[in-house]
Amino acid sequence: MPETRTVAVPDIGEFQDVDVVELLVSPGDRIALEDPLITLESDKASMDVPSPFEGVVRELVVSVGDQVSEGDPICVLEVTEGAMAAPREARSSAPQAPRGNAELGDALRTEVLVLGAGPGGYTAAFRAADLGKQVVLVERYPALGGVCLNVGCIPSKALLHMAEVIEEAAAIREHGIDFGEPRIDLERVRARKDEVVGALTRGLASLAQQRRVRVLTGEGRFVGPHEIEVEGEDGTQRVRFEHAIVAAGSRAVELPGLPEDPRILDSTSALELEGVPERLLVVGGGIVGLEMATVYAAFGARVSVVELLDGLMVGADRDLVRPLQRRLKERLEAIWLATRVEAVEAREDALHVKLAGKGAPGSAAFDRVLVAVGRRPNGDRIGAEAAGLQLDERGFLTVDHQLRSNVAHIFAIGDVVGEPMLAHKATHEGKTAAEVIAGLPASFDARAIPSVAYTDPEVAWTGLTEEAAAQQGTAVRKAVFPWSASGRALGIGRPEGLTKLLFSEESGQLVGAGIVGPGAGDLIAEANLALEMGADALDLGMTIHPHPTLSETLGFAAELAAGTITDLLPPKKRA
Numbered sequence: 363m364p365e366t367r368t369v370a371v372p373d374i375g376e377f378q379d380v381d382v383v384e385l386l387v388s389p390g391d392r393i394a395l396e397d398p399l400i401t402l403e404s405d406k407a408s409m410d411v412p413s414p415f416e417g418v419v420r421e422l423v424v425s426v427g428d429q430v431s432e433g434d435p436i437c438v439l440e441v442t443e444g445a446m447a448a449p450r451e452a453r454s455s456a457p458q459a460p461r462g463n464a465e466l467g468d469a470l471r472t473e474v475l476v477l478g479a480g481p482g483g484y485t486a487a488f489r490a491a492d493l494g495k496q497v498v499l500v501e502r503y504p505a506l507g508g509v510c511l512n513v514g515c516i517p518s519k520a521l522l523h524m525a526e527v528i529e530e531a532a533a534i535r536e537h538g539i540d541f542g543e544p545r546i547d548l549e550r551v552r553a554r555k556d557e558v559v560g561a562l563t564r565g566l567a568s569l570a571q572q573r574r575v576r577v578l579t580g581e582g583r584f585v586g587p588h589e590i591e592v593e594g595e596d597g598t599q600r601v602r603f604e605h606a607i608v609a610a611g612s613r614a615v616e617l618p619g620l621p622e623d624p625r626i627l628d629s630t631s632a633l634e635l636e637g638v639p640e641r642l643l644v645v646g647g648g649i650v651g652l653e654m655a656t657v658y659a660a661f662g663a664r665v666s667v668v669e670l671l672d673g674l675m676v677g678a679d680r681d682l683v684r685p686l687q688r689r690l691k692e693r694l695e696a697i698w699l700a701t702r703v704e705a706v707e708a709r710e711d712a713l714h715v716k717l718a719g720k721g722a723p724g725s726a727a728f729d730r731v732l733v734a735v736g737r738r739p740n741g742d743r744i745g746a747e748a749a750g751l752q753l754d755e756r757g758f759l760t761v762d763h764q765l766r767s768n769v770a771h772i773f774a775i776g777d778v779v780g781e782p783m784l785a786h787k788a789t790h791e792g793k794t795a796a797e798v799i800a801g802l803p804a805s806f807d808a809r810a811i812p813s814v815a816y817t818d819p820e821v822a823w824t825g826l827t828e829e830a831a832a833q834q835g836t837a838v839r840k841a842v843f844p845w846s847a848s849g850r851a852l853g854i855g856r857p858e859g860l861t862k863l864l865f866s867e868e869s870g871q872l873v874g875a876g877i878v879g880p881g882a883g884d885l886i887a888e889a890n891l892a893l894e895m896g897a898d899a900l901d902l903g904m905t906i907h908p909h910p911t912l913s914e915t916l917g918f919a920a921e922l923a924a925g926t927i928t929d930l931l932p933p934k935k936r937a
């Protein structure tokens with residue numbers, strides 16, 4: 363007599379009452395172990411429920427449109443004799459039955475091993491799995507997503523959005539609308555930020571599970587060119603691989619000589635937002651430092667910024683930084699440029715900071731000091747030497763245009779291979795590495811990688827900067843459209859912005875762009891596309907931009923370059 367089994371919804375993490383959106387089997391179908399039975403969809407992700415048994419479907423107990431939770435019956439199966447397997451958990455963060463990974467003694471074998479599950483690593487793992495590879499993804503933290511999702515891009519932007527709303531509400535007083543002073547519930551603020559991060563990391567875990575990417579939680583170190591050891595809570599697991607992709611990311615640079623004191627923060631602890639200090643010193647006037655200064659100033663801290671170099675956000679053209687610097691001067695207590703932090707003394711009343719530089723006081727007291735002086739690659743912590751991997755003098759793994767390291771079957775991507783340390787660079791490199799491993803003719807040949815500071819105003823640039831063009835001796839034609847001539851910018855009270863386009867004198871093509879103003883980070887995408895497509899001023903100027911939008915400023919800047927502008931006097935009439 364054949365045995366029948368009722369298959370129930372497995373552990374699907376924190377999801378409840380999830381919609382059944384598709385039935386993938388019908389009564390009478392013969393199915394194999396792990397064949398998908400139904401598709402569930404929550405507001406975060408969709409997932410297939412695999413069959414824990416081989417057999418024949420006798421009855422479906424659910425219909426499309428039903429809502430189900432863990433333990434609810436899905437179907438009744440007549441199980442093939444001797445084909446019973448232990449039902450598999452569907453919790454995405456748990457190690458999963460891998461597609462074809464075979465355990466050999468105590469070593470696991472896989473085609474592709476990815477070390478690090480930040481934007482670079484998870485993208486590489488998912489792309490490799492989609493191209494038919496068996497993949498093991500090693501991550502030391504239980505949540506996937508790396509720095510960007512957990513302690514970088516995403517939580518900082520959630521807080522920056524709140525800062526923006528506070529600033530906008532204050533600014534609109536001048537337009538006759540007064541919301542009063544903000545009342546800030548820090549606990550709710552933290553919870554909201556954590557909700558955003560949680561939604562994304564859970565989504566990733568679910569995507570890994572659906573692709574049957576096996577996630578190993580633990581610290582990975584190479585022990586040979588084809589083997590890695592993963593030390594996790596449950597012991598050590600060896601994994602043998604045919605190809606590896608190193609995506610181990612980066613960590614914050616520490617200032618030498620600082621005392622051990624919980625009042626000294628890095629970007630990770632600053633994002634925890636344990637409290638809002640009365641006086642905060644941000645050491646470092648780069649993107650991360652200025653974004654955090656923006657958040658804490660909006661939340662009510664008196665923020666000072668100290669920068670060793672002679673300008674904020676070095677790397678961006680000065681005309682783009684100027685409007686930001688003007689606004690920061692109004693919002694912050696002080697900005698000290700060309701100033702060195704000589705020492706920090708942790709006293710009970712405050713952190714006393716010795717400063718040396720033009721215009722800076724010799725010393726000043728702060729309740730917190732946030733150190734944001736850059737990031738360094740993690741290539742020195744992965745047993746690189748055991749695999750034969752080469753690091754350059756700054757600690758970056760060296761790779762070619764296909765992201766292949768000096769060891770032919772090991773690839774490396776993201777922050778661990780060099781600047782710019784940006785999530786979107788890491789993801790594109792991750793795809794390239796996976797595609798090369800899968801035998802596709804891929805290479806990383808992006809013409810430009812945009813940079814964005816999500817400050818107020820935002821600053822974004824891509825391709826050549828004016829400074830770099832001058833240094834390289836590349837002749838460019840510059841067109842700058844001031845936002846004071848944009849109806850939309852005036853409407854939102856932000857005339858200080860500008861949009862700058864740089865065209866090659868030789869080819870006429872766009873070679874660089876920079877924007878400062880609200881939304882610059884979104885607006886730069888069009889310039890980046892134009893740059894990738896080799897567009898010239900006519901292409902951009904003749905593209906119809908919706909009116910009235912800030913995107914028109916790109917079209918207007920191109921019209922300036924083409925001499926066809928009507929919203930301003932064309933350059934030759936002004937001369």
Ligand SMILES: Cc1cc2nc3c(=O)[nH]c(=O)nc-3n(C[C@H](O)[C@H](O)[C@H](O)COP(=O)(O)OP(=O)(O)OC[C@H]3O[C@@H](n4cnc5c(N)ncnc54)[C@H](O)[C@@H]3O)c2cc1C
Binds near residue numbers: 478786
């Ligand atoms: C505050 C802040 C804000 C940022 N904002 C932005 C932004 O707005 N936009 C943007 O593009 N970029 C931003 N960045 C940069 C961005 O976070 C990084 O460029 C990006 O995360 C790099 O991705 P990655 O995959 O190379 O490495 P990571 O995200 O660093 O991921 C590496 C992963 O590898 C794991 N790992 C390392 N070594 C091991 C090991 N031995 N064993 C197991 N696991 C290991 C780590 O735990 C980590 O999860 C920000 C960074 C910070 C700090």
